[in-house]
Amino acid sequence: METVIYLFNTFRDVIASLFLFGSLLFFAGSAIGMLRLPDFYSRIHASGNSETMGITLGFIGLMIHEGATLTTLKMAFVFLLLFIGNPIGSHILAKAVYKTGTPVWTLESKDADKILGKQPAKNDHAQDEPVNNKKTKEEDA
Numbered sequence: 001m002e003t004v005i006y007l008f009n010t011f012r013d014v015i016a017s018l019f020l021f022g023s024l025l026f027f028a029g030s031a032i033g034m035l036r037l038p039d040f041y042s043r044i045h046a047s048g049n050s051e052t053m054g055i056t057l058g059f060i061g062l063m064i065h066e067g068a069t070l071t072t073l074k075m076a077f078v079f080l081l082l083f084i085g086n087p088i089g090s091h092i093l094a095k096a097v098y099k100t101g102t103p104v105w106t107l108e109s110k111d112a113d114k115i116l117g118k119q120p121a122k123n124d125h126a127q128d129e130p131v132n133n134k135k136t137k138e139e140d141a
Contacts, residue, residue: 012064019061026054039105040097048090055082 033046059079063072 012067016061016065019057019064023054023056023058023061026050026057030054040102041094041104044090044094044097048087052083052086055079055086 027050030047030050033050034043037043037046056079059075059082063075063079066072066075
């Protein structure tokens with residue numbers, strides 16, 4: 001006799017797996033964003049939003065898979081805490097880093113012209129200096 005292994009036993013498992021796969025996609029997007037984006041603010045934006053959506057889909061998938069039990073209620077409670085706390089934590093972290101003076105990446109800074117394949121512009125400010133902190137001609141004198 002041949003043994004057949006079924007991956008999905010019920011329709012509920014199929015739906016739960018779809019949610020978990022969607023969660024995996026958002027987490028992968030978050031990881032790619034952390035590696036590819038140019039500065040801290042872009043990275044915190046990518047990770048905060050993508051991870052929140054990944055957590056949402058992941059917990060929904062786990063709750064569907066578990067069914068109506070006390071464990072599902074506990075997962076829902078943990079999900080709500082993470083759903084509220086993750087964006088707040090990202091915002092507080094970004095605000096604290098902004099107050100320390102960490103520069104914001106713009107098209108006028110950090111060799112953006114090289115990345116875009118253009119001739120570098122002659123700017124009078126340092127590459128790592130935030131664009132809104134440019135020296136005026138009066139300060140140079």
